[in-house]
Amino acid sequence: MNAHLHLWLIPLLPFAGFLINGLFGRRLPKPLVTTIALLAPLGALAVVASAFFSVFVNSGSISLAYTETCPFGPWISAGTLHVDFSFVLDQLSLVMLLVVTGVGFLIHIYSVGYMTDDEGYARYFSYLNLFLFFMTVLVLAGNTLVMFIGWEGVGLASYLLIGFWFTKDSAANAGKKAFIVNRVGDFGFLIAMFLLLANFGTLTFSEIAARLAAHPAWAGGVLTWIALCLMLGAAGKSAQLPLYIWLPDAMEGPTPVSALIHAATMVTAGVYLVARMHFLFDRAPIALSVVAIIGAATALFAATMALVQTDIKRVLAYSTISQLGYMFLGCGVAAYSAAIFHLMTHAFFKALLFLAAGSVIHGLGGEQDMRKMGGLRKKLPITFLTMTVGVVAIGGIPPLAGFFSKDAILFAAFQQGTLGKALYFVGLVTAALTAFYMFRLWYLTFTGESRSHDAHPHESPWSMLGPLVILALLSIVGGWVGIERFAAYLAPATGPRPVDAGSSQLEIIFTIVAVVVAALGWFVADLFYRQKPSRPAKLAAAMPGPYNLLVHKYYVDEFYGAVIVKPLLAVSTYVLGWVVDNAILGGLAWLIGGIATFAGALLQRWQSGNLRSYAAWLAAGAAALLLFLFAPSILASHGISTFWKGW
Amino acid sequence: MTDQVPISWYLILSATLFVLGVLGFLIKRNLITVFMSIELMLNGVNLSFVAFAHEWHAVKGQIFVFFVMMVAAAEAAVGLAIIIAIFRARATLAVDRIDLMKL
């Protein structure tokens, strides 16, 4: 007995919310806008929840993987290429959907309080609903082409929301930067799709998996290229090296946007893609190594940059990049379930951290510089409590969620040969750095004396605090499901967990090491920022070189600007602008115009108005016509044949 | 022998008259003379019609000439009225001077 899940409702409800609020929002009263905006994700969440219940509670009524195809016919049916609008619900997409709609709904509620005074209230919610629509399409997609719709769409929604306050130059530029860098990644995705088509003849995930299963010996070669191209796309979307530069700038958008899109959902799309296509990556060991290296390197790289940031949101942005690096490290050692586990817990505590930071910013009337914060513990108590939970979670301290997932990834990494062991140590160092800079943030914001003299910090309304509390609870209990049960659940979708069965002793050692490292980070942060607040400044003065390098983010933006942006601009202005546009195209237009004018002037003399010349041309025309008609017969009598027949 | 004339001679005469009419149209300067050349052309054509009517013993050929004559008469009337109107507007009968479409 197969019930119908109506998966198509999941994207449709947010899309309806987008349309209504987008088209009519400005004329509707604010409570109505709010209701519509909240009903959309709530409806989607309800459908997901009912699906969840159908699978787990009424077990047997729905069996995964459950596919829904559009009944109005295929999208493309051209020769051998056949693409449907199809949605697939399996274990992996169910987890992602729960995260996306659940956290999304909480952030929608938070936004009601955060954006309540903003002029573009309705526009904000329509964009947010649009994002949710595209994200659910991405997650539910049954083939890469439908996923690409969602992929591009979330990029668009991200652009719209980053540049939400578009009158600010920095916000508009940040939106552009995000979209353009994403496009570079999308290029990789497209190439991968073309290669998939050429080699598999299909874009549907299940068919590709089946084809690979039927050829067990097929590995490497073109599969490596496909995987690498997919990784390029994932790197663009999930802000990995070398395409991470857009994420810190994306903090120009409203804080709930940063929480939803640039922490919990959109940036995880890259990880989701790799996990979805795990059957391909498993056959391309070189690509997997590349993924792991990129992940670990990004994690470390971003963590170092977070050490010296003074903007509270920037710290969290670099932290996101770093944690995403962990997830890719997990994927790279074929521990896809661990990566998804970390994705889930990270969604909880990163969203929590961003929303709490938003609460602090809101309470301080827009201040984002941590050097002007401090001593907010008493004034923003609930924000303080929830943020503490988030900081402890991301630091990897048991028994909160971050510990379980990070530990799972590092453990799996260690087991994968020499490269794995090296990357394990990189991950360990990054964990220490993570604990350090997160607690630095905590100390600077909440403890010590208040450095915010002009502002009057006040606690946020319950529309903002409610989601914070819920996310805090999730951050606490989210990891208790345990990696074994999680991996076993995900196994049909992502493959089995690649760890040795009898290594439980090793696991305990690793756990202790991880906790020690986290505590070390906390201790150093405590040393610097609570006990002697003047120490950081002295250290920075003592090592000006490395300090400047970190503050200027390794000059990567400047490097890209000089190597890529400036030459492109020069080519556009001089080659395309002057040569092609002005000289060639303009010259061509001038030439054609000149020819027309010249021909016109020539022909104009024919229309003289002179009767006699008209008559002359008439006679000439008549003579020519008669010649044409009678020439064959006349010439034939002389033995000359013409190629046309006359009279 | 002297009783017979080849039809082709009539036809050549007709062609010559026609061509002389065209020539007159081309070289004459007076508007009325130009019009007279047109009448000459029509007459040439009439001759060829009659010749062919005789050749094929078809009365319809001669009836066609009849109609041509009618139309030519009507045309002459209207054409000369137009020439008078032009003369009133331009005060000249020189073909080369009448080169504007609008009167």
Place this chain on the structure above:
Amino acid sequence: MHLILFLLFAGFCLAGAINLLLQSHPISSALSLIVVMTSLAVLYLLLGAEFLAVAQVIVYGGAVMVLFTFVIMLLNAGREERTMGSRTARAVGFPAVVALLAIFATVIIKTPGLGMAGAQDAITSTEDLSRVLFHELLLPFEVTSVLILIAILGAVALASHGNGDPHGDQERTSK
């Protein structure tokens, strides 16, 4: 006999036509045209079209040419002046005319099976003509009469003093 008559009146035709081209005063051209028309009437008679011959003289010679002569005298058209005129007319027109004549002549001469016209050939009587005209071609006949009516109306409307201002008929064409 037939041949001599043909040659004579064909000669008159050609002479009249050429004279029309050579004369500089329109009235002389008009008179030449009358010569052409009456010669053509004789030629029609030689070809057995008795009604047409008479109609030619009456309609063309007696009506159309009279009309021409009236208009020439009304407008007091004077001698033509030699002007540059149109170079195109000479450059394009003359070769065209020559070509026309050449094609016509060639085709006519080359066409096989053209017969002879002689004195003993039957004359088409007026009765034969009218029998066909009023039986089969009655409609065209009636339409032609309507056409002539329209032409009369048009001519009257045009020539009345409604359009333009009378520039004076006394003015000469010379400039």
